[in-house]
Amino acid sequence: MKSFRLVWANLRRKKVRTTLAIGSFAVALFLFGLLAAIRMGFRGGADAAGANRLAVINRVSLILPLPLSYRDRLMKVPGVAAVTYASWFGGVYQDERNFFPQFAVDKDTWFDVYADNVVSPEGRDAFMKDRQACLVGRALAKRFGFKVGDRLPLRGTIWTGNWEFNVVGVYDGNRPEADTSGMFFRADYLEERRAYGKGTVGYYVVKVGNPDDAVRVTKAIDALFENSPFETRTQTEKAFAASFAKQMGNVELLIMTIGSVVFFTLLLVTGNTMAIAVRERSGELAVLKTVGFSDRRVLGLILAEAVLIAGQGGFIGLALAKLVIPRLSRALPMLGVLYVSPLTFAAGFVLAIAVGAAAGLLPAIGAMRLRVVDALRRI
C-alpha cells in the first residue's frame, strides 16, 4: 500500500495520544484475555466432559453422599458400560492458601472411565499396589515441586487427622488446557481410615456404551432409586461440571457483561479520538482530495489508522495476557487452569480489529464526505 507511509506518519503525529489509544486497546484486550481464560477455567470441566459420561449425585445436594452399594445396581442398568466413583476430600497441604482439589477414587475403575487422565504404566501399577498411593496432576507437581517418591501430608478437614500419601505418579491431560491441578488417591484408603461416612461415596460417574443412549440411561437410573432414602439426580458430565462451576455464581454472565461494557467504552473512546484526529486534519484531508485522493482512499486512510491502533494495542494486550496469565494461574490456583488458547488469541485480535474499524468508521465517513472548498476555507 503506497499510502501506508502517510498512515504511519499520521499515527506518529500525536505520539502521546496514539500511545494512549494503543494503551487502552492493550488494557482492554489484556482484560479480554484474562476474562476468557477465567471463563475457560470455569468451563474447563464442562469442556473436558465426555459426551458418554453421566454424573450421578444425591438428588438433595451435591454435598450429600450416595451408598457404595449403588455401584452394582448401576452396572445392571441397560446401556451402562462402566461405573466409577469419587469423593471430595478437602484436605489442607501445609497452609489453607495452598488449596488444590483432592479426590478419593476407585482404583479399579477410575481410569477405565477417565482415559483422558494420562498416567504412565509404572505410575498406574504403583497406584494399584500401594494403598497410600496418590497421583498428582502435572500443574500441581510443578506448583509444589512434587515428584515420584515424595510423601504428601494433608490435614483432613472433613475427615480430620493427618493423612499421608505416597506420590507414585504424575498425570497429564490429553489437551494443553486440561486441568492437572488436582490429586487422586485411593478410595479404599479413605474408607479404611475415616471415622464416619463409611460405605458411601461422593458421586458416581457412569460411562454409557453409546452416547445416544444417555437420555434413556439418565431416566432409568433416577427411576431406579426413586423413593429410596438416597434419590439420585443424573445428568451429563458437562451439565454436572457447569452446575459445579455455577456454585460460584453466574460467572459467565458476569464476564460477558464486563467484557461488553469494556468494549463498548473502548468503541466510544477510540471513536472520539479518531473524530478529533479527523477534525484537526480536515485541512490536510482537503489537500489530499485536491491533489486527487478519492473519497474512498481518504476513507481507507482513516480506517487504516484506526485499525492499526487497534491491531497494535490488541496484539500487545493479548501477548501480555499470554505471558502473565499462566503466572497468575499459578498464584491463584482456585481459579483453575488459566490459559490463553490460540483460539482466544485469534478471537481477541479479530475483535480488536473489528472494534477499531467500527470506531474509525464514522470519522472516516465524515472525512470521506468532507467538501474540499469548505475545508480549505477553514484553514
Place this chain on the structure above:
Amino acid sequence: MVRIDGKGNGTALVRVRNLDKKYVRGTEEIHVLQGLNLDVDAGDFVAFMGPSGSGKTTLLNLLGGLDLPTSGSITVAGDEITKLSAGSLTSWRARHVGFIFQLYNLIPVLTAFQNVELPLLLTKLSKAERRKHVETALAVVGLTDRMGHFPRQLSGGQEQRVAIARAFVADPTFLLCDEPTGDLDRKSADEIMEIIDRLVREHGKTVLMVSHDPRAAERARFVLHLDKGVLMEAAKAGAGT
C-alpha cells in the same frame, strides 16, 4: 491568448461559458460569479485580480473542479468538467491540475520529499520512477538539499517552493495558484514568482493565478480584473513574456 467575450474559436485549453455561481446563506442569495466567459490558451500565464469577495477564489475552485457551478460550463483540454461525476472529477484533478495555495498546505508529518511525492502515489509509477520525478521537481525549485526536511524545518518561502514542486511533479495540464505570495515577504515572494514564471517560460506550463499583489500580477502575460462576479477587463501585463 486570453478572451473574456465568449467568442474564442474552440482551440483554447480552458474554455468557460456563461459561468454562474450562487451561494445561499440563510434567506440571502449571493451571486458570486455572473455569466462569466473565458478562453485561455495552453502556455498562457493569467492573473486574476480584484477586491476581496469578488469571486476570484471561487473561480479558481471551479476551474480546478473543486466546486460545481450553478450554471454554465467549463471545458479543459476537451473535457467538460462540469458534467463529470464527483469520482471522475477527482481523478481528472489528479491528472490535470496542480494547486498552489497561499498557506502552502503541506502535510506537516511528511518530509519535503514525501509531500512532493503525494500526487505520484496515485499514478502507476514505480518507487524508483517516483523518486526520480520528485528529485527533478525539487531541483527545479532549488530544494534538493532540503528534501528530508519537514515543513516546520523550512522557511515560508521554502515551504511554498515545496508546494510548487508538489503542484507540477505529476506534469498537470495547468497550475492554479491562489495568492501564492500572500503569506511571504517581498524577497521570498519574488523568488516564488520567478519560479512560476520559469515554469511558464521554460516548461510551457499554463498558469492561472489569483493575487492581490500587483508585483506578482506583473509577471503574468494577462491580467484580468474580477469585480462583483464579473470579469471587467483584460489587460496585458508589462512583464513576464
